Amino acid sequence: MASLIGLYALIFGLCFSFLIVFFSVKNFRNINVFDNKIIFLTFLQFFFVVVSFLGLILSFVVSDFSNETVFNHSHTTKPLFYKISGTWGNHEGSLLLWLLVLTLFIFLFLLKSKKQTKQYRILTLLFQQIIIIGFFIFLIKTSNPFNYIFPVPDEGLGLNPILQDPALAIHPPILYLGYVGSSIIFSSTLAATSLNYISKEWAKHIKQWVLVSWIFLTLGILLGSIWAYYELGWGGFWFWDPVENVSLMPWLALTTLLHCILVLEKRLVLTSWVVILSISTFTLSMCGTFLVRSGILNSVHTFANDPERGLYILIFLFCLIFLSLFIFFFFHKVEKKNIGNFFWLSKETSILINNWFMMYFLSVILIGTVYPIFLEVISSDKISVGPPFYNKLIIPFLIPFLLAMAIGPKLNWIKSELKIKSYLILFLLISLLLSIFIIKSLNINFLLNTILVTSAFYLFFITSRDFFIKKFKFFSQTIAHFGFSLLILSILFNNIFSTEIITNLRIGETFHDEKFKINFENIEKRNEQNFKSFIGKFNIENFNGNVEILRPELRIYNQPNIVTSEADIKTNLLTDKFMTMNLVQNQDYFNIRYQIKPFMFWIWFSVLLISFGGIISLFQRRYER
Amino acid sequence: MKDKIFPIFLIIIFLIIFFIFYNGLQNSNIYTPKTNIEKNIPSFKAKIFNTDDNISSEEIFKNDKYYLMNIWASWCVPCRDEHPFLMNLSNEKSIEIIGLNYKDDVVKAKKFLSELNNPYNKIVFDEDGTLSIEWGAYGVPESFLIYNNKVIKKIIGPINENLLLEIKELIK
Numbered sequence: 001m002a003s004l005i006g007l008y009a010l011i012f013g014l015c016f017s018f019l020i021v022f023f024s025v026k027n028f029r030n031i032n033v034f035d036n037k038i039i040f041l042t043f044l045q046f047f048f049v050v051v052s053f054l055g056l057i058l059s060f061v062v063s064d065f066s067n068e069t070v071f072n073h074s075h076t077t078k079p080l081f082y083k084i085s086g087t088w089g090n091h092e093g094s095l096l097l098w099l100l101v102l103t104l105f106i107f108l109f110l111l112k113s114k115k116q117t118k119q120y121r122i123l124t125l126l127f128q129q130i131i132i133i134g135f136f137i138f139l140i141k142t143s144n145p146f147n148y149i150f151p152v153p154d155e156g157l158g159l160n161p162i163l164q165d166p167a168l169a170i171h172p173p174i175l176y177l178g179y180v181g182s183s184i185i186f187s188s189t190l191a192a193t194s195l196n197y198i199s200k201e202w203a204k205h206i207k208q209w210v211l212v213s214w215i216f217l218t219l220g221i222l223l224g225s226i227w228a229y230y231e232l233g234w235g236g237f238w239f240w241d242p243v244e245n246v247s248l249m250p251w252l253a254l255t256t257l258l259h260c261i262l263v264l265e266k267r268l269v270l271t272s273w274v275v276i277l278s279i280s281t282f283t284l285s286m287c288g289t290f291l292v293r294s295g296i297l298n299s300v301h302t303f304a305n306d307p308e309r310g311l312y313i314l315i316f317l318f319c320l321i322f323l324s325l326f327i328f329f330f331f332h333k334v335e336k337k338n339i340g341n342f343f344w345l346s347k348e349t350s351i352l353i354n355n356w357f358m359m360y361f362l363s364v365i366l367i368g369t370v371y372p373i374f375l376e377v378i379s380s381d382k383i384s385v386g387p388p389f390y391n392k393l394i395i396p397f398l399i400p401f402l403l404a405m406a407i408g409p410k411l412n413w414i415k416s417e418l419k420i421k422s423y424l425i426l427f428l429l430i431s432l433l434l435s436i437f438i439i440k441s442l443n444i445n446f447l448l449n450t451i452l453v454t455s456a457f458y459l460f461f462i463t464s465r466d467f468f469i470k471k472f473k474f475f476s477q478t479i480a481h482f483g484f485s486l487l488i489l490s491i492l493f494n495n496i497f498s499t500e501i502i503t504n505l506r507i508g509e510t511f512h513d514e515k516f517k518i519n520f521e522n523i524e525k526r527n528e529q530n531f532k533s534f535i536g537k538f539n540i541e542n543f544n545g546n547v548e549i550l551r552p553e554l555r556i557y558n559q560p561n562i563v564t565s566e567a568d569i570k571t572n573l574l575t576d577k578f579m580t581m582n583l584v585q586n587q588d589y590f591n592i593r594y595q596i597k598p599f600m601f602w603i604w605f606s607v608l609l610i611s612f613g614g615i616i617s618l619f620q621r622r623y624e625r
Numbered sequence: 626m627k628d629k630i631f632p633i634f635l636i637i638i639f640l641i642i643f644f645i646f647y648n649g650l651q652n653s654n655i656y657t658p659k660t661n662i663e664k665n666i667p668s669f670k671a672k673i674f675n676t677d678d679n680i681s682s683e684e685i686f687k688n689d690k691y692y693l694m695n696i697w698a699s700w701c702v703p704c705r706d707e708h709p710f711l712m713n714l715s716n717e718k719s720i721e722i723i724g725l726n727y728k729d730d731v732v733k734a735k736k737f738l739s740e741l742n743n744p745y746n747k748i749v750f751d752e753d754g755t756l757s758i759e760w761g762a763y764g765v766p767e768s769f770l771i772y773n774n775k776v777i778k779k780i781i782g783p784i785n786e787n788l789l790l791e792i793k794e795l796i797k
Contacts, residue, residue: 378645382755382758384754563702583702591705
């Protein structure tokens, strides 16, 4: 029943798209004031998508297995929370969520843009409707979430246990708010370009939307990364997996866009950057959807392999690309008078320099992600691109990037004087000495690591100083940049200082090493709602006598029948102690993996700080003067 | 004219990208294991595990004999699960088990084998994972039953009791 309502609501929603397009075109031509009927229609469309979405949630909650999506991804013994999150834990449901956010955002946009001109609002709505219609048809035609199956099965197939996790339950909605939020930026940029509407005021108005999607995208990536850290049990937080890359690429484009918008808000320059970045952010999001959903890349996100779906997204994606290219080349007017007006030592120049670095990082990741596909098609050679590629190409370029990030915000807009400030040099010396002190005792590449740590420390000190000197004046920027320096520092130290022990232990056995003593005390068995759990108890004594107890867990899920291993992580401010236990079948021992990962907390915390900077900026009425 | 060249150039580039992605969609055979069955196995040259010598697929796979090509790694948890079944299967005279050590650390892999015993007649080393891609592997573990240079069965995921019986039935 709920499925049926959901399906009809979806079809109604599509019909409203056509109504909206009809009235918008009429309104665009005739009357001078914005027709409020259109806002109402947009609201109704959003409403019907909500109904459809609730219909799907309800089908999941009551385990209505006559619905194919529910049958494939749910099970009666699953806890209610994961029945609900299972709604978007699959291809069809997640696309419905995508559509929900699309319609929600355009409705909010119309409410929030009352000060803008009628032409601009309507054109934005029209561009957004093109995307919405595209997704409606995609959903109804190739991935209908409400397919009916008969005879009705008694039991569903269950949700992949590694997706049954609180972080992953909220990861898709948050990430989608970021991904799909970029669609508003895309539509409004296309509208503003065609109407030659790009101005300082427009920049101010669109900045909010850039910030909103940027914040959600940052948090969404963070959640995914946290999930990978404790659920996949490898003890890493970033694997340069294609799926992670496709979320990082829009983030880089969006971050660059944010900085360009700030420049545009001050001076009417970098308009081409803004237009191109707005377009590429959304197309990169779409491209990511294509790559992970079509089955070209394999990952946890590849829910089903269906070439028809891949083909549809591909055609749709390229239609949008060609549409935006057309608009860019035919309508975009470069501001001639401001070109070449950049003084070499100014804030905008430093932003421009960092933009190019960002574009470099973006291209490295883009090439690393899609090149294997290209090569396979062209020469049928197969290669796999892994972390060494990214590390070698990205890390050296982080050094000038970090330095420019430290010094850039110190410069004035338009023109600054070249004065050597003593504290800039002092901090550089302190950072250098500190890094040499830390690195010299370690057996790693001295020069590169020292310079890298120095530049990260440098940014760290300079932004920390800003907290005291400028107080709340540039608070959002300071906090975001401080967060970034903390992130880089934590990642560097995490890489340098991590240790790992892998061993096999029977119950009661003890592992010895010059640094640790690991004792496997006992194992406890529990029955949970949809899995059995075995919890090991380990006593770990380190060389100075501190004892820690860790309880890693093995879960045997009943539907589908899969064994997962849950890491036990003891977090404190300095280090994470990370332990996983794995079953070795037909043996009486377990495989134990014990890792000490320093600064993990600070990695998560610094990303939170970065997004917090964005949130402050969103609520700050005025940017710096 | 000059300012038209750039847009046209860009459009051509995007068309090429479209074409490549389109083709990529067509031959994503990695995800449709059925097409691999009954096809000749890919020929390759790879390092023998723990040595510097190379071996070619022609030297490994002979006609009229059954082979089980098993992709494994020491870091792979399900590989430990299926290991006892491989040990069991290694007692069969009519089949040779070939290990494909996937993206692994030689030291850890050796430890793995010394811990759990070695069921493999030969092991080739796939350090960067390209060989497994050529075989159309989903992941680790994965096994291919081969006869007369053809894959007659592909097993995704760990071998269990039923699959073991099925293999034994097939090689009778």
